[in-house]
Amino acid sequence: MNLTSPNILALDFDGVICDGLIEYFASTKRAYQQIWQQEQIDDRLAPIFYRLRPVIETGWEMPILLRALILGITETEILNAWKAIAFQILESEGLDKSFVVQKLDGVRDSWINNDLDEWLSLHRFYPGVIERLQQIINSVVEIYIVTTKEGRFVRQLLQQQGIDLPIAQIIGKESKRSKYETLRIIRDKHQKIGADLSIFFVEDRIKALQQVAQQTDLELVNLFLADWGYNLEGDRNLARKDQRIQLLSLEQFSQGFIAWG
Numbered sequence: 001m002n003l004t005s006p007n008i009l010a011l012d013f014d015g016v017i018c019d020g021l022i023e024y025f026a027s028t029k030r031a032y033q034q035i036w037q038q039e040q041i042d043d044r045l046a047p048i049f050y051r052l053r054p055v056i057e058t059g060w061e062m063p064i065l066l067r068a069l070i071l072g073i074t075e076t077e078i079l080n081a082w083k084a085i086a087f088q089i090l091e092s093e094g095l096d097k098s099f100v101v102q103k104l105d106g107v108r109d110s111w112i113n114n115d116l117d118e119w120l121s122l123h124r125f126y127p128g129v130i131e132r133l134q135q136i137i138n139s140v141v142e143i144y145i146v147t148t149k150e151g152r153f154v155r156q157l158l159q160q161q162g163i164d165l166p167i168a169q170i171i172g173k174e175s176k177r178s179k180y181e182t183l184r185i186i187r188d189k190h191q192k193i194g195a196d197l198s199i200f201f202v203e204d205r206i207k208a209l210q211q212v213a214q215q216t217d218l219e220l221v222n223l224f225l226a227d228w229g230y231n232l233e234g235d236r237n238l239a240r241k242d243q244r245i246q247l248l249s250l251e252q253f254s255q256g257f258i259a260w261g
Contacts, residue, residue, distance in 0.1 A: 006200040013147035015204035015229030023122035030107040055082040060100040128254035204229025213244040224248040
């Protein structure tokens with residue numbers, strides 16, 4: 001792994017830059033109420049929902065996770081077989097992923113349009129991350145946000161913190177591409193302008209990093225698992241054993257790149 005300063009820093013958003021757990025549960029509750037026509041949802045489910053956030057890969061799974069908890073499926077069962085459980089709930093209740101996503105995104109859009117300040121207030125940025133991003137933006141390193149969150153939501157949140165990245169550098173769910181495909185496009189764009197490339201990619205999902213590691217043409221991408229994000233101890237142990245993936249702490253992230261090693 002080349003641990004000198006990169007030309008390009010690609011960052012996941014949720015679980016790396018922003019902690020959106022409070023918003024996740026609040027928006028999921030509203031979407032759930034629309035999908036299942038249920039008015040009251042026990043807020044005591046929130047801590048369990050937070051603990052299980054690492055099983056979520058994309059947004060449609062959040063209302064399904066809440067449904068699983070309300071149906072009485074245990075944490076252990078969810079941790080051991082989440083994908084099977086999620087698809088079983090979709091099938092048994094006649095739901096389509098796109099319908100669930102539409103409801104969740106609709107809740108967020110409505111909330112943003114009607115009370116942006118309240119929606120923004122439900123998000124927390126990890127300590128030191130915004131300050132570090134500002135430092136990097138003012139350096140020669142180019143930042144990209146590579147996320148499964150809608151790009152417009154990411155832009156709103158960053159602008160609130162005084163960070164106004166060009167829209168082309170915020171690549172969200174709307175791109176309909178895997179993260180490794182996005183990294184390939186970023187690489188190709190910069191190689192065309194003759195850049196001698198070193199790319200760092202920081203992500204809190206071990207599976208996303210493993211997918212990048214499997215791409216033989218992306219060996220120039222240095223991979224980092226954010227240990228402060230939405231992952232489990234088992235994920236962090238996998239990173240410790242993987243020669244391609246470096247486990248990164250929040251303290252290291254907030255320092256210069258030389259500390260990342």
